[in-house]
Amino acid sequence: MLMDYKLIYEKIIARAKNRTTTIDEYTEKHHIIPRCMGGGDEKENIVILTPEEHYVCHQLLVKIYPEHVGLWRAVYMMTYSAKSTSYRKSNKLYGWLKRNNKWVERVNVKCKHCEKEFLILGCYKRKFCSQSCKSHSQENKIEKKCKNCQNNFFVTVYEAKKRKYCSPKCSSLSQIKISIKNCKNCKKEFCGEPNLVLKRTFCSLKCVGDFQKGKKRFVPERVPVMSKPCKYCGELIYDKPGKLKQKKSCSFSCGAKARWVK
Numbered sequence: 001m002l003m004d005y006k007l008i009y010e011k012i013i014a015r016a017k018n019r020t021t022t023i024d025e026y027t028e029k030h031h032i033i034p035r036c037m038g039g040g041d042e043k044e045n046i047v048i049l050t051p052e053e054h055y056v057c058h059q060l061l062v063k064i065y066p067e068h069v070g071l072w073r074a075v076y077m078m079t080y081s082a083k084s085t086s087y088r089k090s091n092k093l094y095g096w097l098k099r100n101n102k103w104v105e106r107v108n109v110k111c112k113h114c115e116k117e118f119l120i121l122g123c124y125k126r127k128f129c130s131q132s133c134k135s136h137s138q139e140n141k142i143e144k145k146c147k148n149c150q151n152n153f154f155v156t157v158y159e160a161k162k163r164k165y166c167s168p169k170c171s172s173l174s175q176i177k178i179s180i181k182n183c184k185n186c187k188k189e190f191c192g193e194p195n196l197v198l199k200r201t202f203c204s205l206k207c208v209g210d211f212q213k214g215k216k217r218f219v220p221e222r223v224p225v226m227s228k229p230c231k232y233c234g235e236l237i238y239d240k241p242g243k244l245k246q247k248k249s250c251s252f253s254c255g256a257k258a259r260w261v262k
Contacts (some may be wrong), residue, residue, distance in 0.1 A: 009060040016047045028054045034061065036070025051095035054078075112157075113137040148174045185211040232258040 013032055030049045033039030049057065058075045065071055078094060106119045109126065113133035120126050128134040141154040146166040153166035165171040179194040185207035191197070202208045227236045230250040237250050249255035 005060045005063045009057060009064065012049075012053055012057055012060075013047055016049050016053065023048070023050065026051065030054050030057055034071060034074070036074070037065075037068065052091045055091040055094045146170055183207055230254060 027048050028051055029046050030053075031039045031041075032045050032047055035041075039045050055078055058071070058078055061071050062068075062075050106121060108117050109120055110117055111129040111133055112127045113136055114129065116129055118129040128137065137157055141156055142160045143152055143154055144160065144163065145152055147164050148170035149166065151166055155163045165174065177194060178191045179197045180189050180191045181197050181200065182189055183203040184201045186203065188203055190200075190203035192200070202211065224241075225238055226241050226244055227238050228244050228247070229236055231248045232254050233250060235250045237244065237247055239247060249258065
């Protein structure tokens, strides 16, 4: 017995059109005459279906028109998973995935500038309904005082509660413990991290140079030079006392002659 797929398809569409109660769960829009077959986006051509009904309708369209390529592509995207084409989904599994997927669920959110409600996907974190609202909110800036450097800075209305510091540098400095020390040269106070301040005695390199100029430097005394007569030729040898003890000849040639020439 051959099944009349066209009749089944028309019954599903007719039941969806004559549905009196609204569906509170996730629904999908379906083109009665598919767009790949010349159907448009008119209200008469669109019907609201459950995920299971939508899945079955696309399978029926393929069976009614088996030679149409566009219908095969549409049903392929719904039937097979994205990871692997070997895993086939059923209509119940397709409906469960669509209902429990945060990427499909739409949520009502209030715009922070104009306070109008707009729909976004559950996975998105949008604060403004449009780019113009975002730019207008940034124009209305508030002046605040930095908790670290006490300088004034401007922030947007929606950042006023969160921002406490003018820059990331100030926020990091506020979290670090700072110790104070007096400079050895100019006697002024300088601050910094405790482990670095302990090693330092001057506030700057200029103070280091000024302190070294004023301080007397150690000048070593010159060692006196002594003389000694050469053992072989009798000429005087001049050198420091430590090195003079080891020397016996005035030169290498004089020492060589004494050893080899008899």
